[in-house]
Amino acid sequence: MTPQQYCQQKTRESGSSFTLSFMFLPKDRRDAMTALYAFCREVDDVVDECTDYQIAQTKLAWWKQEIHRLFHETPQHPVTQALKPVVNTFHLQEAHFVEIIDGMQMDTQYNRYADFEQLALYCYRVASVVGLLSAQIFGYKDQATLEYAHDLGMAFQLTNIIRDVGEDARRGRIYIPLDELERAGVTEDQLLNSQASPQTQALLLKQIERAEMFYDKALSQLPKADTKPQLPGLMMAAIYRALLQEIKPDPNLVLTHKVVLPPFRKLKLALGAWFNYRKA
Structure with a gap:
C-alpha cells in the first residue's frame, strides 16, 4: 500500500461529509486534501482511542516530532510521507500542523x-x-x-x-x-x-x-x-x-x-x- 492509498483508506473509513467535496477538485489538490484529512484523523484518533492520559501525550508528542521530520528530515508515517510533496507544492506551514496537535492536546487536558x-x-x-x-x-x-x-x-x-x-x-x-x-x-x-x-x-x-x-x-x-x-x-x-x-x-x-x-x-x-x- 502506498502512502496515498493509506490516506485514501483512512479518509474513506471516516465516513465524513467533508470528503464529498474532494471529488470536485483536480487530482493534485484532491490528493493533497486527502493527505491533510488523513493527518487530522490520525491525531484525532489518538484522543478518541487513548483513555490513558500519559499514552495520549506520548503519542501526540511523537506526532510533533513527525511533523518536524516532515519539514526538516525524512517522515516515517504513511500520512506524513504523503504530505511531503503537498507541503512543498502548496507552501503549507509547519506551525499550522503543530497547532492542530496542540488542539488535540487540549482535548486530553x-x-x-x-x-x-x-x-x-x-x-x-x-x-x-x-x-x-x-x-x-x-x-x-x-x-x-x-x-x-x-x-x-x-x-x-x-x-x-x-x-x-x-x-x-x-x-x-x-x-x-x-x-x-x-x-x-x-x-x-x-x-x-x-x-x-x-x-x-x-x-x-x-x-x-x-x-x-x-x-x-x-x-x-x-x-x-x-x-x-x-x-x-x-x-x-x-x-x-x-x-x-x-x-x-x-x-x-x-x-x-x-x-x-x-x-x-x-x-x-x-x-x-x-x-x-x-x-x-
Missing part, C-alpha cells in the same frame, strides 16, 4: 471550557487552522480569503459541538462554555443526564445563533475572485448550515439524538452549492 475565549482557542486549533491549510490547497489570490477560511472553520466546529452535545456529555465532556450555562440557569448535571428544559433549549439556541454569525461573517469576507477555487468549502458550508437548520426547531433533540442529514440530501446540497457558486 480539558473536558470543560470556562468561557468562549477558551473554547475559541480550541476551535481555532482543531478547525480554523485546518480551514487555513485547506484554503491554501484549494488556491486563492486575495488575503481576505484566509479570514473567510478562519471563520468558516469556527462555524464548522461550533456546528459539530451543537450536534454532538449529547454524545459528548455521555463521554463526560461539555464544550458549551460554563459561564454561559450559568447565565442560562443550566447545570452541568442537566447536560450530562440529557435533561431537556426550556433553559437548555434557550442555551442551545444561543449556540446556534453564534454559529450562524460565523457562517455569515465568513461568507461576507470571501472575495468574488476566490469563490470558484474555494468551492469545496462552500459546498460543506451548505451541508453544515442545513444541519444547523435541522436542529434549530427543536434544539433539545441533540441531548438524546445525533441529528444527521441523509446522504442523498447532502449530495443534493453540495451539488446545489457547486452550481450556484460556479455561476457567481
Whole structure:
C-alpha cells in the first residue's frame, strides 16, 4: 500500500461529509486534501482511542516530532510521507500542523471550557487552522480569503459541538462554555443526564445563533475572485448550515439524538452549492 492509498483508506473509513467535496477538485489538490484529512484523523484518533492520559501525550508528542521530520528530515508515517510533496507544492506551514496537535492536546487536558475565549482557542486549533491549510490547497489570490477560511472553520466546529452535545456529555465532556450555562440557569448535571428544559433549549439556541454569525461573517469576507477555487468549502458550508437548520426547531433533540442529514440530501446540497457558486 502506498502512502496515498493509506490516506485514501483512512479518509474513506471516516465516513465524513467533508470528503464529498474532494471529488470536485483536480487530482493534485484532491490528493493533497486527502493527505491533510488523513493527518487530522490520525491525531484525532489518538484522543478518541487513548483513555490513558500519559499514552495520549506520548503519542501526540511523537506526532510533533513527525511533523518536524516532515519539514526538516525524512517522515516515517504513511500520512506524513504523503504530505511531503503537498507541503512543498502548496507552501503549507509547519506551525499550522503543530497547532492542530496542540488542539488535540487540549482535548486530553480539558473536558470543560470556562468561557468562549477558551473554547475559541480550541476551535481555532482543531478547525480554523485546518480551514487555513485547506484554503491554501484549494488556491486563492486575495488575503481576505484566509479570514473567510478562519471563520468558516469556527462555524464548522461550533456546528459539530451543537450536534454532538449529547454524545459528548455521555463521554463526560461539555464544550458549551460554563459561564454561559450559568447565565442560562443550566447545570452541568442537566447536560450530562440529557435533561431537556426550556433553559437548555434557550442555551442551545444561543449556540446556534453564534454559529450562524460565523457562517455569515465568513461568507461576507470571501472575495468574488476566490469563490470558484474555494468551492469545496462552500459546498460543506451548505451541508453544515442545513444541519444547523435541522436542529434549530427543536434544539433539545441533540441531548438524546445525533441529528444527521441523509446522504442523498447532502449530495443534493453540495451539488446545489457547486452550481450556484460556479455561476457567481
